[in-house]
Amino acid sequence: MSSLKKQNKILIDNSDCVGFANGLFRQNIIMFKSQKLKDWLKLFERRGVILSWFSLVWSRRVFRGIGLAIVTLFSIGLFSHFPSFSQDPVTVRFLVQAGEATQLQSFAEDFNQKNPNITLEIVKGPNNTNLVEDLYTSAFLLGDSPYDIVYMDIVWVQKFAAAGWLADLSEWVDADLLTPYLEGVTEGGRYQGKLYRMPLRADGGMLYYRTDFLKQVGADPPETFEELVEISQQIQDQGLAQWGFIWQGKQYEGLSALFTEILEGFGGFWVDPETNEVGLDRPEAIAAAEFLRQTITKGISPQDVTTYSEEETRLLFQSGNTAFLRNWPYVVPLANQSKIAGQFSIKPMIHAPSFNSGACLGGWGFGISSRSPHQQEAWKVIEYFNNIDVQRQYFLITGFVPGRRSLFLDPELVSKYPHYPQLLDVINNSVLRPPIAQYAQTSDILQRYLSAALTGSQTPKAALEAAATETRTLLGRQQRVISLEQ
Amino acid sequence: MKQKDIEQQEKRTGWLLILPALLVLALVFIYPIARAFWLSFFRENLGTQLEPIFSGFYNYNRLLGDGRFWQSLWNTSVFTVISITIELVLGMGIALVLNQSFRGRGFVRTSALIPWALPTAVMGLAWAWIFNGQYGVVNDLLQRLGLMETSITWLGDPTRAMFALIVAEVWKTTPFISILLLAGLQSISVDLYEAHSIDGANPFQSFRQITLPLLMPQIIIALLFRFAQAFGVFDLIQVMTGGGPAGSTETVSIYIYATVRRYLDFGYGAALVVVTFLLLVTAVVIAAFLLSKSRVNLTGGQ
Numbered sequence: 001m002s003s004l005k006k007q008n009k010i011l012i013d014n015s016d017c018v019g020f021a022n023g024l025f026r027q028n029i030i031m032f033k034s035q036k037l038k039d040w041l042k043l044f045e046r047r048g049v050i051l052s053w054f055s056l057v058w059s060r061r062v063f064r065g066i067g068l069a070i071v072t073l074f075s076i077g078l079f080s081h082f083p084s085f086s087q088d089p090v091t092v093r094f095l096v097q098a099g100e101a102t103q104l105q106s107f108a109e110d111f112n113q114k115n116p117n118i119t120l121e122i123v124k125g126p127n128n129t130n131l132v133e134d135l136y137t138s139a140f141l142l143g144d145s146p147y148d149i150v151y152m153d154i155v156w157v158q159k160f161a162a163a164g165w166l167a168d169l170s171e172w173v174d175a176d177l178l179t180p181y182l183e184g185v186t187e188g189g190r191y192q193g194k195l196y197r198m199p200l201r202a203d204g205g206m207l208y209y210r211t212d213f214l215k216q217v218g219a220d221p222p223e224t225f226e227e228l229v230e231i232s233q234q235i236q237d238q239g240l241a242q243w244g245f246i247w248q249g250k251q252y253e254g255l256s257a258l259f260t261e262i263l264e265g266f267g268g269f270w271v272d273p274e275t276n277e278v279g280l281d282r283p284e285a286i287a288a289a290e291f292l293r294q295t296i297t298k299g300i301s302p303q304d305v306t307t308y309s310e311e312e313t314r315l316l317f318q319s320g321n322t323a324f325l326r327n328w329p330y331v332v333p334l335a336n337q338s339k340i341a342g343q344f345s346i347k348p349m350i351h352a353p354s355f356n357s358g359a360c361l362g363g364w365g366f367g368i369s370s371r372s373p374h375q376q377e378a379w380k381v382i383e384y385f386n387n388i389d390v391q392r393q394y395f396l397i398t399g400f401v402p403g404r405r406s407l408f409l410d411p412e413l414v415s416k417y418p419h420y421p422q423l424l425d426v427i428n429n430s431v432l433r434p435p436i437a438q439y440a441q442t443s444d445i446l447q448r449y450l451s452a453a454l455t456g457s458q459t460p461k462a463a464l465e466a467a468a469t470e471t472r473t474l475l476g477r478q479q480r481v482i483s484l485e486q
Numbered sequence: 487m488k489q490k491d492i493e494q495q496e497k498r499t500g501w502l503l504i505l506p507a508l509l510v511l512a513l514v515f516i517y518p519i520a521r522a523f524w525l526s527f528f529r530e531n532l533g534t535q536l537e538p539i540f541s542g543f544y545n546y547n548r549l550l551g552d553g554r555f556w557q558s559l560w561n562t563s564v565f566t567v568i569s570i571t572i573e574l575v576l577g578m579g580i581a582l583v584l585n586q587s588f589r590g591r592g593f594v595r596t597s598a599l600i601p602w603a604l605p606t607a608v609m610g611l612a613w614a615w616i617f618n619g620q621y622g623v624v625n626d627l628l629q630r631l632g633l634m635e636t637s638i639t640w641l642g643d644p645t646r647a648m649f650a651l652i653v654a655e656v657w658k659t660t661p662f663i664s665i666l667l668l669a670g671l672q673s674i675s676v677d678l679y680e681a682h683s684i685d686g687a688n689p690f691q692s693f694r695q696i697t698l699p700l701l702m703p704q705i706i707i708a709l710l711f712r713f714a715q716a717f718g719v720f721d722l723i724q725v726m727t728g729g730g731p732a733g734s735t736e737t738v739s740i741y742i743y744a745t746v747r748r749y750l751d752f753g754y755g756a757a758l759v760v761v762t763f764l765l766l767v768t769a770v771v772i773a774a775f776l777l778s779k780s781r782v783n784l785t786g787g788q
Contacts, residue, residue, distance in 0.1 A: 134747060137747060137750070159532065159750065162532045162535065163532060163535070163536050163750060164535055164536065249642075250642075250728070250730060250731075251727075251728060251729065251730025251731050251732065251733070252728055252730070302619065302620065302639075303619065303638070303639045303642065304618075304619030304620055304637075304639040304642055305642075306639065306642035306731055307618075307619065307639060307640075307641045307642040307730075307731070312618075316620065437532045437533075438532060438533075438749065440744075440748045440749055441748075441749040441751075444744065444748075444749075447730075448554075448730075448732055448733040449732070451730050451731040451732040451733070452731070452732035452733075454731075455642055455643060455644065455731045455732060457644060457731075457732055457734075458732075
């Protein structure tokens with residue numbers, strides 16, 4: 001202890017330090033008296049800066065350490081490039097939201113038992129799809145992705161494919177494999193004619209309505225926009241409910257999804273993926289935006305609807321004060337446990353008299369990372385999840401919407417989830433958000449201008465015209481770059 | 487040894503000793519900035535399959551005509567200027583109160599810091615519910631006080647959404663300013679006030695002629711910190727409005743985040759970063775110039 005104190009005694013008047021005291025670091029340098037440092041300083045005075053650095057670093061021990069490190073790194077590289085050297089099973093990974101990862105765990109164990117040479121590892125991600133997308137994105141941007149399989153939302157496919165992060169699945173997939181699935185669900189997995197995603201789950205927007213209110217005013221469930229407005233006003237006039245129709249009007253992806261459905265109901269289109277033609281300033285699209293704005297001005301929807309995402313609308317509907325709700329299928333089981341249980345039903349979205357309704361299609365499926373060294377093994381995993389018995393089990397546990405047509409009418413599933421046949425009606429008439437690489441940006445443009453139209457700071461016509469112009473600039477710019485390359 | 491040799495040696499030693507610090511600075515500070523500058527001259531996005539293609543000033547040209555960027559810059563400036571002005575006034579008031587001695591002062595000082603210690607995302611979520619149109623506390627209070635007939639939407643209206651964001655920001659960061667100012671107040675000697683009041687000055691004059699000038703270094707530091715922080719605001723807005731409605735609360739950092747991470751447009755994102763960086767540097771340089779004129783010593787020395 002005492003020797004330590006002595007060693008650490010701060011030097012103030014030692015002759016070694018006199019030079020320093022005059023120098024640059026007059027006040028800031030605290031030096032410790034130690035024999036080693038003194039020796040080194042002497043050496044340093046003799047040989048100058050650079051040589052002394054080297055003499056410090058180039059001691060034999062350090063040299064040996066560096067050599068060992070190089071050998072270790074080299075052997076790690078060697079073993080990771082020739083996995084066959086080791087007898088361990090190949091590990092295949094993918095990232096899922098934590099909630100779903102827990103549900104998938106039993107399937108991973110089952111798979112690992114049936115395939116002793118492959119280990120499937122499900123990595124738990126945040127419970128927010130945007131964050132999961134971010135994690136996949138950064139993993140791919142950094143080069144060596146730790147994920148061999150990509151569990152994707154339908155709107156990521158084109159972006160990831162355009163960035164070159166996904167492997168073309170046509171090597172493994174023939175047409176027979178896809179026929180059991182809903183057409184829209186498989187189409188959503190394509191980009192420029194190639195398939196990048198095998199479907200598992202589907203999702204689609206639809207109309208929830210209160211059966212008791214409709215009975216009281218003596219109306220049938222609405223088919224058209226006008227009927228919805230009329231029935232809503234009747235219900236509100238009779239004081240049965242405070243609000244007629246609630247939907248997701250916040251500036252976010254849900255607004256684009258909802259608008260896709262209203263647009264389909266009016267017979268319009270957003271972006272044609274083949275020609276990059278933009279349809280937002282056509283009369284049908286303007287009518288669609290005007291309809292949404294009118295639900296607010298007519299008092300059918302609260303003004304606050306322009307701040308709502310899915311959860312706010314679900315809670316408002318469950319509180320019993322609302323006649324109609326547009327939302328995704330996940331609301332059914334939750335509303336069945338609320339106080340409106342048994343008093344609501346679902347049906348496909350409303351539409352204009354001469355057009356069809358469209359459910360905006362969502363859903364999840366599997367792709368393979370283009371940089372994975374284990375693509376064959378990854379495909380084994382996808383094949384496993386493609387099995388109908390595995391899928392039946394999966395949907396029994398989760399209650400999600402299947403992508404496979406036959407499962408909607410599967411007796412075992414229907415006995416547990418009686419609304420599945422109705423869901424098939426909804427999802428059969430589905431519509432995709434534009435399957436283009438720049439979808440995220442295109443959607444943001446629409447959200448901003450639509451939000452301006454809904455909050456009344458711009459007329460629907462002016463807002464959609466501006467949105468169309470901006471979308472054309474974006475897609476045109478992209479096209480120019482591609483044509484320059486060709 | 488000659489005097490000159492010794493001096494040279496000292497210089498060399500000096501450089502050697504600051505070399506690690508310089509290296510770290512270059513690695514974490516200069517390299518990323520230089521890289522962003524470099525990247526901003528390339529087109530690297532989904533259209534080019536993420537391969538960089540040199541395109542000169544193309545990105546800057548595009549930026550000039552990008553209404554969304556200028557709007558987000560305007561939103562950020564409005565948010566920053568209004569919130570730090572209010573924070574400064576409120577923070578000064580709170581600091582003056584906390585500087586007085588009263589029973590339970592320690593407890594009040596500690597609890598005043600709580601808003602600042604909360605994670606922004608959590609308190610942003612709470613404020614979003616407070617301003618919720620149907621269930622929100624604000625609407626309920628206003629209705630009970632008879633100031634309003636029906637509930638209004640807060641986060642769904644461009645001006646009111648910005649107002650709500652500023653309220654949340656002020657609530658969160660006023661304690662930070664008041665603690666900084668309080669530290670400054672405590673370093674001012676009581677003797678000065680005594681002498682001043684013997685000379686016949688009233689408290690208001692004392693505040694203007696003693697407190698404000700002596701507190702100037704702390705005020706400037708607090709403003710600089712808050713300016714840099716508020717200009718880069720991200721989490722609060724992402725949680726409360728996501729930049730909506732109609733992009734009226736979108737700040738520069740949210741736009742840059744979207745461009746790089748969601749649109750994967752790295753070249754253009756880099757150009758946005760560079761322009762924002764240059765604007766910020768200009769603002770700081772102007773502030774420093776004004777400071778040197780007002781002869782405030784930022785380092786606290788004499």
